[in-house]
Amino acid sequence: MAAHSDTDMDLSASLLDIVNEDMCPRHVQVLKSFRTALRDQEYRDGVDEEVFGTLLKILSRLDEELRCQDDQSVVIQLTTECCRALRNSCVQSQRNQDLLRELGFIEATLNILNLLLTHESSDGLFETIGCGIQLLGNLSVGNQASKDHIWMQTFPETLQQLLGVADEKAVGFASMVIHTCLDEDKVEQLPEPQNLPLALRVMELCRTQPDLDWPVLIATQHFLKSSALVESMYTGMSPLERVTLLELLSAQLGEEDTEECGIPPEVARFLACCFQKGCGAVLTLACDSATSDEEALTVISLLDVLCEMTSDRRQFMFLQEHPDLLESTVVLLQQVHALGKASKNVFSAAQNFSSFGLGGDASSSSPSVSFKAHLIRLIGNLCHSNTSNQNKVRVLEGIPLILDNCSIDSNNPFISQWAIFAVRNLLELNPENQKLVSGLERRGTVDYSALLELGLRVEERDGSLLLKPLNKDS
Structure with a gap:
């Protein structure tokens, strides 16, 4: 235990160096080591609150550094590793999720994400944004208080911005956050005119990026269960967007084996x-x-x-x-x-029937x-x-x-x-209706083979035509 405590003290001191010194590649390595250590469940559960307080100071300083016009390559790397470490700290740990939320990490992370969204594209930028979004996702998994807090802070404008990032992975992470936070009450907020664009953006992703699973899950597990939202989305969609919505509805109906x-x-x-x-x-x-x-x-x-x-x-x-x-x-x-x-x-x-076989012209x-x-x-x-x-x-x-x-x-x-x-x-x-069909056959206006396919035959009796089932031996 003593050795473990010594290691913690060394790590705390190294993290404080990032707060007090000029930022450099050595600090990146410190955060990488901390991130690796946090993969261990016992270590995660034992991290002192003071360490998280130091990490919050690091995030605040990174926020300041990102606003400078100088070379930011090291700052970007540090921000990425800090988000990764915090992301790891939340895995299967409600205690750490609650600590981070209470200390203000959600607001700090969102401040950095909003800042990064205004930056010009550079090496590692989208990776950093993705790690920040993953942190929000890990903070919310299985934690209703965090879900509600993140939703309150991001809905709808920030979530819509995150879904518009020019990086498929980041968009996938943002979709995961939305899916994790959504519940019936939150879905009922979406039909409002000021909120509907977020739902429409999710549906657009279902159409334009079908390989992303999370938007489809959002649509099928949440959106389609709200009649108000379906009507609002359909009304606000273009015809091709409506086709996507209807295809998802049809697929949902086709996949369900139960009555409901x-x-x-x-x-x-x-x-x-x-x-x-x-x-x-x-x-x-x-x-x-x-x-x-x-x-x-x-x-x-x-x-x-x-x-x-x-x-x-x-x-x-x-x-x-x-x-x-x-x-x-x-x-x-x-x-x-x-x-x-x-x-x-x-x-x-x-x-x-050539188009249905080999060598057919599918374009027809x-x-x-x-x-x-x-x-x-x-x-x-x-x-x-x-x-x-x-x-x-x-x-x-x-x-x-x-x-x-x-x-x-x-x-x-x-x-x-x-x-x-x-x-x-x-x-x-x-x-x-049977009499009508019999009359059609009598006048010769219907192909009798169709009735045979039905297992029926026409029998004449006293000048009238009657519809009868085919005999088994006929």
Whole structure:
């Protein structure tokens, strides 16, 4: 123990030298040695408060030195090593986290970070900024008091600045700090107009730097659980940014195996309204000059999300009763189907499957691929075990339309399967719809092979056509 105490005294004296002497490379080595020693849990737990007080004086002096115009290479190195040492001191040590917070290290670190953000880019600058941000992260991990204190000191302007640093690692560290500090109450602050830019910046990172995990985790584990924030972000986004948000929603729905996915019902209602209001934009894809129309891409993504939400997820099946959603979908299917038949365009049925095999021309793919199939899928979902919606589709003349899409179409992979699925849901326990289909077959206006795919056959009895299941031996 005596040897250990002697070492501590030597270290304390060496740290005081950094406060009192002209800063030099030898001081960098002192901080490196201290940082290495702090990797040991027992050593971390035994660091005296006076040592941390000396480190705070060092940070204050570094702040002063960074404001000078002279050569700052040694100062930058010292700042980096000081932040690294403090970062190490917080690992699995609430005692040290509390000490640093109470002594004022959060404010001191933020002062230095704000100063460094105004510096011109130089060797080691981004590394120093990154280490300072990591210190904030380690201060907050598992420590609610530190989380709240850091959030109060940095939200929203400083956090937004840190997310704008021209260094991917530093941005990743800043995202980690945000993710660590966030909770339900803090998320509810984000929809406010003065705070929304921070949320939008996180979503921008999801789109522009997809390799960063933390922004995606922030979005999926926090943002998507707030209906107010989703609505505010969507309203303030460009069409391509909306596509990113919708892709994250779709991925979240696809990854969840449980009944509850964390997405509020209000989000589903909002997206259904957005689809109804903007769905006509997809029709512009029929013109060659609009093949990259961003509004149309948003509609396509909205449809994908609605299909996922209504795929046997009980928490979202209230969408079956959402006013005019089914009608809007049927009408849109009628429009794109008519456009596809009127002239050759992206909505026309095709039999070119080269792009799906080796040597295919991937550049020929269009964002509209599978759009008709997904419209039919949504109709089928909305009609599942819902007599009222089954009848609506019949009144809207949607059943012949869906049967007309039972053929293979390379522009809509699996469209025949989705059409069969939809017709099955439309006919289930619905004599009127079954009678309609029988009449279509009698007039020869529907391909009988589609009914065979459904496991159905048409039987004539007393001058009428009846829909019957296929015999097992037929």
